[in-house]
Amino acid sequence: MPLLRVSPRADVRLLTSFLTARLSTDYATRVRSLYRMYPPANLLSEQSTYLNVGYWETGSESYDEAQEALAGRLAEAAGMGPGDTVLDCGFGFGDQDFHWLATRRPHQIFGINVTPHHVAAARARARAEGVEGRLRFQRASATDIPFPDGCFDRVVSLESAMHYRPRTRFFAEAFRVLRPGGVLAVADIVPMPGAGPRTALGCPALDWVKQTVDDRNWHDRDDYAGKLETAGFRPVRVRSVRDRVWDPWIAYVTRTVDHPAFARRVSSLYRGILRWGMSDRVQLGRDLARLDYVLASAVKPDSSA
Numbered sequence: 291m292p293l294l295r296v297s298p299r300a301d302v303r304l305l306t307s308f309l310t311a312r313l314s315t316d317y318a319t320r321v322r323s324l325y326r327m328y329p330p331a332n333l334l335s336e337q338s339t340y341l342n343v344g345y346w347e348t349g350s351e352s353y354d355e356a357q358e359a360l361a362g363r364l365a366e367a368a369g370m371g372p373g374d375t376v377l378d379c380g381f382g383f384g385d386q387d388f389h390w391l392a393t394r395r396p397h398q399i400f401g402i403n404v405t406p407h408h409v410a411a412a413r414a415r416a417r418a419e420g421v422e423g424r425l426r427f428q429r430a431s432a433t434d435i436p437f438p439d440g441c442f443d444r445v446v447s448l449e450s451a452m453h454y455r456p457r458t459r460f461f462a463e464a465f466r467v468l469r470p471g472g473v474l475a476v477a478d479i480v481p482m483p484g485a486g487p488r489t490a491l492g493c494p495a496l497d498w499v500k501q502t503v504d505d506r507n508w509h510d511r512d513d514y515a516g517k518l519e520t521a522g523f524r525p526v527r528v529r530s531v532r533d534r535v536w537d538p539w540i541a542y543v544t545r546t547v548d549h550p551a552f553a554r555r556v557s558s559l560y561r562g563i564l565r566w567g568m569s570d571r572v573q574l575g576r577d578l579a580r581l582d583y584v585l586a587s588a589v590k591p592d593s594s595a
C-alpha cells in the first residue's frame with residue numbers, strides 16, 4: 291500500500307493558509323500563513339527542506355544541490371569559518387545551519403525565526419542529531435534581535451530579508467549585534483533597476499511578493515548597498531547573481547510540477563495551486579525579468595569612528 295503523505299486535514303490547513311496569506315490585513319499573519327503552506331510534505335525539493343530558490347551552476351543539478359550551493363555561497367560571502375559564533379536570521383527548517391556546522395565548523399549557530407513550526411522542526415532535528423548545544427533555534431524577529439551588542443562574528447540571512455519590516459531595521463540590528471570586524475551576509479530578493487512597483491507583478495505564482503514583501507524593501511541593488519552603508523557597514527559589496535537563480539529555478543519548477551513522481555509525492559491540492567499560479571507562462575517570464583537576486587556582504591568597521 292503506498293504511503294499516504296498528505297491527509298485531508300493537511301489540505302484544509304493548506305487551503306486556509308493559502309487564503310489567509312492573501313486576505314489577512316495583518317502583515318505578520320500573512321508571512322506566517324505563507325510558510326504554513328509549505329510543511330515538509332509539500333516542498334519542491336526532494337531530500338532536503340530548504341525553502342530558497344537555489345544557486346544553479348549547471349541547471350541540471352538537483353534542486354537540493356542548488357539550494358545547498360546557495361547556502362555555500364552565502365557562507366563564503368560571510369567568511370564563515372571554524373570558531374565563529376553565527377546568527378542566522380530566517381532559518382526556515384534550518385537545513386543550511388546543519389550544513390554549515392558540518393562544512394564550516396563554526397563554534398555555534400544561533401537561529402531566529404518568526405514561524406513557530408520552523409523553530410519546532412529545527413530544534414527537534416538538532417536534538418535528534420545531538421547538536422542542540424551548537425545549533426540553538428528560537429522564535430524572534432530579525433528586526434528585533436534578542437541578543438546583546440557585539441556578540442556575533444557573522445550574521446547571515448538566506449532569502450528571508452525581503453520579508454523584514456523593514457530590512458533597514460534588520461541592517462541596524464545586525465550592525466549592533468556584530469563585533470567590530472564582524473560580517474553581515476545576505477542572499478536576498480530585490481527588484482531589477484527600473485522594475486516598477488511590486489503591484490505591477492501579474493502572475494499569481496508571485497503574489498507572495500505583493501503580500502509578504504514590505505514596500506520599503508522594494509528598491510534595487512544600488513540602494514541596497516547605500517542602505518548598508520547608512521547602517522554603518524564598510525566596505526559593502528552587493529552583486530547580482532540573478533543569472534544563476536531565476537531562469538534555472540523556473541526551468542526546474544516547470545519540469546517538476548508536471549512530473550508524475552512529484553504528483554505522487556505532494557498533495558494534489560498543493561500541485562494544483564502551483565500549476566494554477568504558473569499557468570500564464572508569458573506573464574511569469576515578464577515578472578521574473580523584473581526580479582533581481584543579490585548576494586551582499588558588509589563589514590562592521592573595526593573602529594566606528
Ligand SMILES: C[S@@+](CC[C@H](N)C(=O)[O-])C[C@H]1O[C@@H](n2cnc3c(N)ncnc32)[C@H](O)[C@@H]1O
Nearest residue numbers: 340341342380381382403404405431432448450
Ligand atoms: C524563503 S524562507 C528561507 C528559509 C531558509 N533560509 C532557507 O533558505 O531554506 C524565509 C524564512 O524567513 C522567515 N522570516 C520571515 N520574516 C522573518 C522575520 N521578521 N524574522 C525572522 N525570520 C523571518 C520565515 O519564517 C522563513 O523561515
